[in-house]
Amino acid sequence: MTSNAFSIGLDFGTTNTVITTITPAGERVHHSFNTDLGDNRNFRSLICYWEDDDGTRPVLEHSSGPYGILDYLEWGSDQRLIMSMKSYLADKSFNRTQILHCQLSIEDMIADVLKDLLSKTDIPFETNSVRIVAGRPVVFAGARADEDLALHRLGNAFEKAGLSNVEFVFEPAAAGYKFAKSNEAKGLVLVADFGGGTSDFSVLKLEEGANRQYQPIAHSGVGIAGDRFDAKIFDFAISPMLGKGSTYESFGKSIPIPWQPGNFMWHRMALMRNKKDLDYWKRMCRHSHEPEKIKRLVHVIEEGLLFQINRLVLKAKEDLSNKSQTTVDLKEIGLDVEIPITRQEFEHCIRDELSKIETSVEDVLKNADVVSEQIDQVFMTGGTSHTPAVRQIFFDMFGEDKISGGNEFSSVADGLAEMAFDQSIAD
16 A cells, blocks of 8 residues: 555654654654664653854754763763653643753753754655654643643644644554554453553454454543653652751751652753752752762752763663662762662552552543453553553453553554554545
8 A cells, every 4th residue: 555645653752752654655664763872763852952152152052862862971061951851741830941041942842852853864854745643642741730731832842843734642542553453453452551751541442354443442541650650769769868858957956858859850850950959959068967968969960960860760670670679879970879779669669650550540441431351452562561560450450361562662653653654545
């Protein structure tokens, strides 16, 4: 089968972005990005900004994905690294932020990432018509998420990147669409898509026969996934080494260090590297009863070491998926601290998140008017789908024999591209 357009599936995620193209002739192109970090389909959803000078005024430059990582690791504290931008989309309190000499909106930053991503592909936007289907979570991340605002901002970001007439589709439905085309898919399927910021679920009905009609029945989601698990590891294991739980002297009284976990998520900590916040923590250090801990925090913020800590946390989480304990070694970021973590400790600290994920799965079954025994297959995708405590939820509800999985990073993008291609043929 052929179509009259390039069909693009674009999965812009909290942690990673993946793009898949199907040419008019039906050739599937899985775009990858080759750098000194290796050849990878994942384009990290982060951006590195720095100031250059064109001879008359400062100019804001940027690089994204693996290229942004390499620039940041090479130049370090002279640059600003922004991660998990998707987590801001539904936040009404976030409008613009100061990046060096410029004020940028969340749409500006996401558009910069998308433009960098597209510049690294060979998609001929200028000479051929394209059909773009992009992913969106069922529920956007955030305590008081404004869904309409988030989708409006996401659409604006795509337009700023030069991508117009984009159709947005629920991410688990896209993963299910890809799965529906496989020979293994049958009956009622629950798709569980675990991203960086959200966990999303869809119940799909797959009809028998050669055409294998695909019918989404119900969706649910919760703003909890990989980033929240990472933040929990940071909060219970690393934060106490940076001042959480310690006290300071104020007018003769011992006062707890003000530590709000929500302010120490990756996407918020990246914005703490400003004079006001740094001066605050330096003053706190002078009055702290454990100043060495606050000095570590100042060091992390001042040197812009959040990405390095994030990598250590991701490694710890991956280790705990395969063994019962691991160690976070902060010597890699210039701090002489080793922190042992057990899987039991990790699972204890994410128990509330696990409960909310389970509730969301129960919700999608209720919305579909089915019970767990009626589900024929469960298709799990996304990095968090490998977390043992998460998998156990599905083993207990559906039975281990019903569980299967796809590529943890590309299932959604591949499904989005298949949707775009099939729609183009239908037109």
